Amino acid sequence: VDEFELIRRYFTRELIDADVRIGIGDDGAVMRPTTGRDLVAVMDTLVEGVHFPVDLGAADIGWRAVAVNLSDIAAMAATPRWMTLALTLREANPDWLQDFSSGLFAAAEEHSISLVGGDTTRGQQNIISIQICGDVDPDFILTRAGARVRDLICVSGTLGDAAAGLNLLQSNSVMLDADNDLIRRFRRPNARVSLAQTIAPHASAAIDISDGLYGDIQKLLRASDTGGRIELDSIPLSSTLVEQFGLDRAQQFALGGGDDYELCFTLPAGSEALLSEFSQQHTVRISCIGVVTDNHKLICTRQGEPFNYVDQGYHHFGASGS
Amino acid sequence: VDEFELIRRYFTRELIDADVRIGIGDDGAVMRPTTGRDLVAVMDTLVEGVHFPVDLGAADIGWRAVAVNLSDIAAMAATPRWMTLALTLREANPDWLQDFSSGLFAAAEEHSISLVGGDTTRGQQNIISIQICGDVDPDFILTRAGARVRDLICVSGTLGDAAAGLNLLQSNSVMLDADNDLIRRFRRPNARVSLAQTIAPHASAAIDISDGLYGDIQKLLRASDTGGRIELDSIPLSSTLVEQFGLDRAQQFALGGGDDYELCFTLPAGSEALLSEFSQQHTVRISCIGVVTDNHKLICTRQGEPFNYVDQGYHHFGASGS
Numbered sequence: 001v002d003e004f005e006l007i008r009r010y011f012t013r014e015l016i017d018a019d020v021r022i023g024i025g026d027d028g029a030v031m032r033p034t035t036g037r038d039l040v041a042v043m044d045t046l047v048e049g050v051h052f053p054v055d056l057g058a059a060d061i062g063w064r065a066v067a068v069n070l071s072d073i074a075a076m077a078a079t080p081r082w083m084t085l086a087l088t089l090r091e092a093n094p095d096w097l098q099d100f101s102s103g104l105f106a107a108a109e110e111h112s113i114s115l116v117g118g119d120t121t122r123g124q125q126n127i128i129s130i131q132i133c134g135d136v137d138p139d140f141i142l143t144r145a146g147a148r149v150r151d152l153i154c155v156s157g158t159l160g161d162a163a164a165g166l167n168l169l170q171s172n173s174v175m176l177d178a179d180n181d182l183i184r185r186f187r188r189p190n191a192r193v194s195l196a197q198t199i200a201p202h203a204s205a206a207i208d209i210s211d212g213l214y215g216d217i218q219k220l221l222r223a224s225d226t227g228g229r230i231e232l233d234s235i236p237l238s239s240t241l242v243e244q245f246g247l248d249r250a251q252q253f254a255l256g257g258g259d260d261y262e263l264c265f266t267l268p269a270g271s272e273a274l275l276s277e278f279s280q281q282h283t284v285r286i287s288c289i290g291v292v293t294d295n296h297k298l299i300c301t302r303q304g305e306p307f308n309y310v311d312q313g314y315h316h317f318g319a320s321g322s
Numbered sequence: 323v324d325e326f327e328l329i330r331r332y333f334t335r336e337l338i339d340a341d342v343r344i345g346i347g348d349d350g351a352v353m354r355p356t357t358g359r360d361l362v363a364v365m366d367t368l369v370e371g372v373h374f375p376v377d378l379g380a381a382d383i384g385w386r387a388v389a390v391n392l393s394d395i396a397a398m399a400a401t402p403r404w405m406t407l408a409l410t411l412r413e414a415n416p417d418w419l420q421d422f423s424s425g426l427f428a429a430a431e432e433h434s435i436s437l438v439g440g441d442t443t444r445g446q447q448n449i450i451s452i453q454i455c456g457d458v459d460p461d462f463i464l465t466r467a468g469a470r471v472r473d474l475i476c477v478s479g480t481l482g483d484a485a486a487g488l489n490l491l492q493s494n495s496v497m498l499d500a501d502n503d504l505i506r507r508f509r510r511p512n513a514r515v516s517l518a519q520t521i522a523p524h525a526s527a528a529i530d531i532s533d534g535l536y537g538d539i540q541k542l543l544r545a546s547d548t549g550g551r552i553e554l555d556s557i558p559l560s561s562t563l564v565e566q567f568g569l570d571r572a573q574q575f576a577l578g579g580g581d582d583y584e585l586c587f588t589l590p591a592g593s594e595a596l597l598s599e600f601s602q603q604h605t606v607r608i609s610c611i612g613v614v615t616d617n618h619k620l621i622c623t624r625q626g627e628p629f630n631y632v633d634q635g636y637h638h639f640g641a642s643g644s
Contacts, residue, residue: 026465027530038353039455076352082363086408127449129408223347
């Protein structure tokens with residue numbers, strides 16, 4: 001049994017999707033698309049030491065690699081269907097592969113998606129690229145463009161937790177396997193796939209929050225050719241985050257931290273009542289944190305007063321990374 | 323302008339495909355599938371120093387990254403449509419990016435496929451993963467399974483050229499930019515996309531030859547639960563290859579060399595007449611090199627006499643690589 005065979009074993013599971021006509025093992029996979037739905041394609045890469053610490057467990061890496069892609073699928077209000085995996089590894093370690101595949105399939109099975117193909121190669125660094133194909137009702141596609149002046153700017157969940165968790169790891173003040181909510185948020189992000197489908201018929205625009213709230217809202221506003229104003233004290237923070245870091249640092253993590261994988265979306269003015277509906281249906285906090293404006297800038301206030309936030313950015317393609 | 327913007331510039335082209343509803347720039351791309359056709363997904367990775375020499379020109383790397391995927395699409399008799407790119411780079415060098423994207427788009431435009439999304443990250447090594455989605459007539463999908471006893475084993479083009487070209491490069495006996503057919507075959511492989519669609523209604527099985535003829539035929543035969551016998555002197559060799567390396571080494575390159583990106587396919591016994599038809603229609607050599615047998619082994623003969631070929635393998639995921 002060569003290394004190829006060994007690796008294939010970890011990634012070949014019984015197919016649960018009748019629309020997958022040919023899965024792993026031929027030159028390509030064959031799937032039957034659902035008539036009347038459009039396809040959505042996303043692809044995200046995790047580089048060891050850049051997007052996750054080198055000592056992160058393989059199961060968490062597998063989970064994260066799927067989750068970050070699911071978050072992009074969610075941002076389009078699509079249903080994830082099939083994924084392909086490009087795995088570059090320093091070595092073929094059976095324990096690592098076993099753990100990695102278990103985390104990967106755990107994340108995949110939560111959304112009933114199938115791994116249909118991929119490629120495994122050797123390199124100097126562990127690098128995981130996943131491509132997910134989803135489908136979507138053509139009438140309810142969410143995009144970044146579409147926000148209109150006076151729309152409400154909303155977010156799901158609490159923000160800054162994962163960035164704070166990563167900070168704890170990087171400062172070595174907490175171990176990876178600690179019973180800590182912030183670290184759990186970093187290790188096991190949950191994409192808002194079903195929530196996005198609920199909001200799609202109502203929302204005017206959406207983006208997933210992966211690179212930090214402030215920067216990601218800016219991308220949405222730019223795509224919509226609008227500006228916005230957000231109130232710092234309206235940004236949802238977990239009590240754990242505030243307790244462990246204090247309000248000021250918690251807000252910094254929430255604005256610029258990244259790795260939240262929550263949704264930011266805009267709703268027409270006057271649809272405040274929808275927030276609690278969404279919240280109840282999906283058992284998740286939904287917060288209105290600001291409004292869309294016509295001045296082509298993103299302005300931050302704190303208790304109504306101007307707050308000068310300098311975005312540190314969050315550029316994976318740079319020395320900082322996460 | 324940050325590095326992200328810079329990179330986006332090189333990869334954003336005007337969309338030529340009306341079925342791409344949303345391309346690069348949102349969280350995901352949206353495409354409209356063609357009613358009645360199935361989807362085909364392939365994904366292949368090129369690692370610098372493993373799948374290509376570090377001094378290979380960026381335009382050739384871009385071309386190859388697309389071509390190796392197109393070859394898998396061809397092996398399924400599919401039509402390539404849309405691709406996503408995961409690009410991990412040591413640095414963001416504008417000249418390199420310009421050349422890489424020009425090679426990538428040159429290969430893509432030959433088949434009218436669109437780059438619809440992707441991700442760019444920083445790493446210790448240049449690594450290119452491409453995912454291509456194609457579509458296919460559900461009645462004429464080619465797979466590795468389906469070869470029947472007494473079927474003819476056929477191949478397109480000439481084999482061994484690219485492996486010999488790589489050998490010249492690695493032994494430093496010829497420069498990368500030399501006017502040499504073998505090196506050109508390595509630098510700019512051409513996938514047999516249209517040929518595959520012509521043979522699909524007639525062929526019983528197919529695989530693309532990427533890891534070496536001998537090993538790839540074995541994969542096809544194993545998937546078809548059959549064996550085979552191939553005649554060494556029937557394997558098509560270019561005159562350049564034989565002149566530069568002699569017949570024995572030329573045959574070794576053809577059997578085990580890899581990087582051919584030709585098609586190997588099986589046709590029902592008695593359909594010899596189809597070979598010249600295919601050949602004329604696509605201006606490519608089509609050769610019958612053997613027959614499918616029932617003994618579950620691949621046997622090699624030379625002028626009818628048993629020939630003991632020991633497959634060196636061609637394992638990208640290993641120390642050898644190419």
